[in-house]
Amino acid sequence: xxxxxxxxxxxxxxxxxxxxxxxxxxxxxxxxxxxxxxxxxxxxxxxxxxxxxxxxxxxxxxxxxxxxxxxxxxxxxxxxxxxxxxxxxxxxxxxxxxxxxxxxxxxxxxxxxxxxxxxxxxxxxxxxxxxxxxxxxxxxxxxxxxxxxxxxxxxxxxxxxxxxxxxxxxxxxxxxxxxxxxxxxxxxxxxxxxxxxxxxxxxxxxxxxxxxxxxxxxxxxxxxxxxxxxxxxxxxxxxxxxxxxxxxxxxxxxxxxxxxxxxxxxxxxxxxxxxxxxxxxxxxxxxxxxxxxxxxxxxxxxxxxxxxxxxxxxxxxxxxxxxxxxxxxxxxxxxxxxxxxxxxxxxxxxxxxxxxxxxxxxxxxxxxxxxxxxxxxxxxxxxxxxxxxxxxxxxxxxxxxxxxxxxxxxxxxxxxxxxxxxxxxxxxxxxxxxxxxxxxxxxxxxxxxxxxxxxxxxxxxxxxxxxxxxxxxxxxxxxxxxxxxxxxxxxxxxxxxxxxxxxxxxxxxxxxxxxxxxxxxxxxxxxxxxxxxxxxxxxxxxxxxxxxxxxxxxxxxxxxxxxxxxxxxxxxxxxxxxxxxxxxxxxxxxx
Amino acid sequence: xxxxxxxxxxxxxxxxxxxxxxxxxxxxxxxxxxxxxxxxxxxxxxxxxxxxxxxxxxxxxxxxxxxxxxxxxxxxxxxxxxxxxxxxxxxxxxxxxxx
Numbered sequence: 001x002x003x004x005x006x007x008x009x010x011x012x013x014x015x016x017x018x019x020x021x022x023x024x025x026x027x028x029x030x031x032x033x034x035x036x037x038x039x040x041x042x043x044x045x046x047x048x049x050x051x052x053x054x055x056x057x058x059x060x061x062x063x064x065x066x067x068x069x070x071x072x073x074x075x076x077x078x079x080x081x082x083x084x085x086x087x088x089x090x091x092x093x094x095x096x097x098x099x100x101x102x103x104x105x106x107x108x109x110x111x112x113x114x115x116x117x118x119x120x121x122x123x124x125x126x127x128x129x130x131x132x133x134x135x136x137x138x139x140x141x142x143x144x145x146x147x148x149x150x151x152x153x154x155x156x157x158x159x160x161x162x163x164x165x166x167x168x169x170x171x172x173x174x175x176x177x178x179x180x181x182x183x184x185x186x187x188x189x190x191x192x193x194x195x196x197x198x199x200x201x202x203x204x205x206x207x208x209x210x211x212x213x214x215x216x217x218x219x220x221x222x223x224x225x226x227x228x229x230x231x232x233x234x235x236x237x238x239x240x241x242x243x244x245x246x247x248x249x250x251x252x253x254x255x256x257x258x259x260x261x262x263x264x265x266x267x268x269x270x271x272x273x274x275x276x277x278x279x280x281x282x283x284x285x286x287x288x289x290x291x292x293x294x295x296x297x298x299x300x301x302x303x304x305x306x307x308x309x310x311x312x313x314x315x316x317x318x319x320x321x322x323x324x325x326x327x328x329x330x331x332x333x334x335x336x337x338x339x340x341x342x343x344x345x346x347x348x349x350x351x352x353x354x355x356x357x358x359x360x361x362x363x364x365x366x367x368x369x370x371x372x373x374x375x376x377x378x379x380x381x382x383x384x385x386x387x388x389x390x391x392x393x394x395x396x397x398x399x400x401x402x403x404x405x406x407x408x409x410x411x412x413x414x415x416x417x418x419x420x421x422x423x424x425x426x427x428x429x430x431x432x433x434x435x436x437x438x439x440x441x442x443x444x445x446x447x448x449x450x451x452x453x454x455x456x457x458x459x460x461x462x463x464x465x466x467x468x469x470x471x472x473x474x475x476x477x478x479x480x481x482x483x484x485x486x487x488x489x490x491x492x493x494x495x496x497x498x499x500x501x502x503x504x505x506x507x508x509x510x511x512x513x514x515x516x517x518x519x520x521x522x523x524x525x526x527x528x529x530x531x532x533x534x535x536x537x538x539x540x541x542x543x544x545x546x547x548x549x550x551x552x553x554x555x556x557x558x559x560x561x562x563x564x565x566x567x568x569x570x571x572x573x574x575x576x577x578x579x580x581x582x583x584x585x586x587x588x589x590x591x
Numbered sequence: 592x593x594x595x596x597x598x599x600x601x602x603x604x605x606x607x608x609x610x611x612x613x614x615x616x617x618x619x620x621x622x623x624x625x626x627x628x629x630x631x632x633x634x635x636x637x638x639x640x641x642x643x644x645x646x647x648x649x650x651x652x653x654x655x656x657x658x659x660x661x662x663x664x665x666x667x668x669x670x671x672x673x674x675x676x677x678x679x680x681x682x683x684x685x686x687x688x689x690x
Contacts, residue, residue, distance in 0.1 A: 116672075117672060119672075120676055159651050162654070162655075166658045170661060174668075174669075177672065184676065184677075188673070194665065195612070198662055198666060199609075199625055201662075202608070202609075202625050202632070203609075205629065205632045205658075206635065208632075209601075209635040209648075209651075212636065212651065213598065213635065213638075217647070
């Protein structure tokens with residue numbers, strides 16, 4: 001028997017991960033020990049502190065890692081400047097995302113069901129709602145997901161990557177199913193996300209198995225080195241490797257939301273609770289793109305030496321996916337009538353722009369994806385935070401004006417996500433509209449916003465990789481994308497608020513939220529489209545009521561998130577050089 | 592017997608699982624397809640481990656089993672919640688989100 005040698009572990013290098021995942025575990029314990037009244041506040045403080053702590057450790061580690069990247073536990077965590085940068089971005093975006101999640105708005109209700117497991121429309125659900133139950137487990141789940149994302153972006157070991165993929169996905173599947181309103185849509189989104197996500201992970205892990213079969217190891221760097229030097233057990237069977245790399249890439253592209261693996265994106269983004277959508281759109285994309293860049297880069301080192309032909313084929317795959325993603329994202333996005341769905345297609349289009357930068361297989365360009373992820377993530381979280389505040393309110397027909405905060409007579413319902421409902425928002429809430437406009441302009445890539453610098457970086461990457469035509473296509477796709485962002489802006493700022501049409505009898509009992517089961521989308525020309533149909537069988541038919549669009553006040557956190565996102569978007573657009581300098585330092589993928 | 596036969600078997604099982612996911616309509620059956628894909632992966636892992644003569648592949652199979660178990664927990668919870676609401680586990684009935 002050989003003696004057991006304890007591995008040497010650089011705990012400091014693991015600190016960002018340990019803080020976030022450890023706080024998740026502590027959060028689960030808090031559920032058991034903290035009294036119900038104090039639980040929510042405790043969880044929020046713990047979650048925000050953990051994410052800030054993780055970010056602080058990233059900052060502390062930065063100079064050391066830039067000077068000398070480290071491999072911890074034999075490469076299970078490979079902390080290169082790129083990986084550390086991705087960890088920092090994910091922690092920062094998750095912090096902003098949690099702020100939006102934590103906001104209860106002036107209505108005193110957050111976006112999550114009192115008990116997500118209760119069957120919608122039952123007396124049990126009523127009881128849970130009346131007794132003010134809250135599902136505070138969402139905060140530990142958010143921490144686990146964030147921890148998984150941070151690990152996903154910073155490992156060299158494909159098995160660790162697979163486990164990180166599951167650690168980030170499983171909490172997200174659950175979170176998707178927890179919406180307070182439109183619960184059937186929410187559960188449906190969770191089921192779709194879960195089934196397609198599990199399918200993608202299965203493809204990923206089979207790819208890992210094939211790569212293991214070819215190389216006898218699952219460490220990307222070892223595989224790359226071995227391919228260069230030759231002498232692998234199955235030297236001739238490059239087909240095994242190519243199939244494996246393709247399957248792994250497909251698994252990652254699914255998480256990125258690239259066409260043709262995007263089918264889940266619009267449905268899940270629409271059905272999930274809006275704060276979760278923002279978190280998911282920003283952070284998951286950051287993690288998945290960072291992991292994709294690392295895998296492709298390390299594999300390309302090996303393939304470049306062993307079989308340049310296979311590398312070229314891999315590049316063609318990435319280019320084709322990039323083109324399809326941009327075209328489908330912008331084309332289908334421009335005919336959407338729902339704000340959340342529009343933002344979902346915008347996220348698909350952005351996956352395409354990111355892939356344009358990656359497709360060049362150029363070192364500098366790949367690190368510029370970090371800047372893109374930051375710029376896109378900030379704008380996305382901000383935009384979804386705005387969506388959480390624009391609500392439908394049911395008022396008795398003939399009652400007073402609906403400008404200003406929540407009136408006594410109106411019950412605030414779910415979010416008003418039809419684009420037509422956003423007409424006239426510029427008058428009702430000028431600041432909120434301005435912030436939303438800023439986020440949209442940044443996503444569109446208008447100069448003086450972060451999005452412009454980001455897109456410039458991505459397209460420069462493609463050009464320096466010799467793919468100038470792809471960059472031209474990217475610019476054309478951005479122009480189309482600008483059109484659909486502007487369409488939303490025009491509706492918000494220039495169209496008058498919908499007239500008082502759409503009077504309809506609605507069954508309701510005051511003080512009880514209706515449970516929406518079958519969304520009925522009315523023709524848009526009435527100006528007010530309702531997606532609410534109450535199904536409370538025992539409810540009385542009240543006086544004729546109508547649904548108006550209102551802006552609820554934030555209780556602070558979401559407003560803070562929106563302000564921070566707006567300021568960051570402008571600063572990154574006007575003075576990008578400090579951040580670009582950091583990103584340049586991060587262009588180092590190999591320890 | 593030639594050991595590569597096991598790799599072929601693993602690939603065949605994986606393909607059957609993937610076809611199940613893509614063609615069947617019942618969420619539970621779709622989910623079983625995913626499980627079949629994961630188990631085919633396990634078979635591939637242990638076969639390759641035997642070919643290379645190292646145990647890494649066998650250890651990896653354990654990791655995959657654990658992940659599959661965790662996936663069952665979350666997946667069945669979601670499917671059962673939907674079933675209790677709608678009395679149906681068909682993925683065709685779950686069609687409110689489209690466009």
